[in-house]
Amino acid sequence: MTSTKLFRESIAEQVYAIIKEEILLAKREPGEQINPRELASKLGLSIMPIRDALKQLVDEGLVVHKPRVGYFVRTFTSQEIREIMEVRKLCEVYCLEEYFDRIDREKLLACLESSQEEHDPTEGEEFEHLDDNIHSLIVQASGNIFLIKGYENLKDLIVLIRHLVRNQTYQANEEHIMLIEAILKGDRKGAKQILKDHIDRVTKSFSKMSFKSLNS
Ligand code: NI
Numbered sequence: 001m002t003s004t005k006l007f008r009e010s011i012a013e014q015v016y017a018i019i020k021e022e023i024l025l026a027k028r029e030p031g032e033q034i035n036p037r038e039l040a041s042k043l044g045l046s047i048m049p050i051r052d053a054l055k056q057l058v059d060e061g062l063v064v065h066k067p068r069v070g071y072f073v074r075t076f077t078s079q080e081i082r083e084i085m086e087v088r089k090l091c092e093v094y095c096l097e098e099y100f101d102r103i104d105r106e107k108l109l110a111c112l113e114s115s116q117e118e119h120d121p122t123e124g125e126e127f128e129h130l131d132d133n134i135h136s137l138i139v140q141a142s143g144n145i146f147l148i149k150g151y152e153n154l155k156d157l158i159v160l161i162r163h164l165v166r167n168q169t170y171q172a173n174e175e176h177i178m179l180i181e182a183i184l185k186g187d188r189k190g191a192k193q194i195l196k197d198h199i200d201r202v203t204k205s206f207s208k209m210s211f212k213s214l215n216s
Helices: 003-024 036-043 047-060 078-098 105-115 124-140 145-164 172-185 188-207
Strands: 063-066 070-073
Touching: 003 036, 003 047, 003 145, 036 047, 047 063, 078 124, 078 145, 078 188, 105 124, 105 172, 124 145, 124 172, 172 188
Parallel strands: none
Antiparallel strands: 063 070
């Protein structure tokens, strides 16, 4: 490999990280067009590393490329949302059941404490972060890097879906508390039911939204 190629790849990696972060933080909204030329001139780069970065994001499903039209931040039909949530449920419920004893109790206890804190934990980013942590702990218990990587990729898509349904009020916090308490008590069966119901309810609340305006 030539050093020029290495250089180009590392630049593309950085551009990839920048765009990905903008998407995940909703600085670029679902459905929004990404203009490679504009981005290249803004970052003072040639078009090649921008294209490489966008290609990687297309591979991950965060960006779509419409030939002769351009690049767009991914948006979802309600069917796609149901399907993504189905895979999520598959991963989490399986890991909960199979690796129940390996779920990190100490970290779970910390999550429980944050969930029970006085300030409104159901508000905004802080809650989303906590939500992510709780669900990830269950999947991380598997120690299976393929499963964990697949799940993390899925979670990026779920972050995007959340941007579409931002103003939802969640009863999720209460459900999280019940879930963690069941795990800490060693109640595998009860925890499994709570997790299933929780994911089903969130899925239902997603599909109640109208996505008409967001899907062309
Ligand atoms: Ni949750």
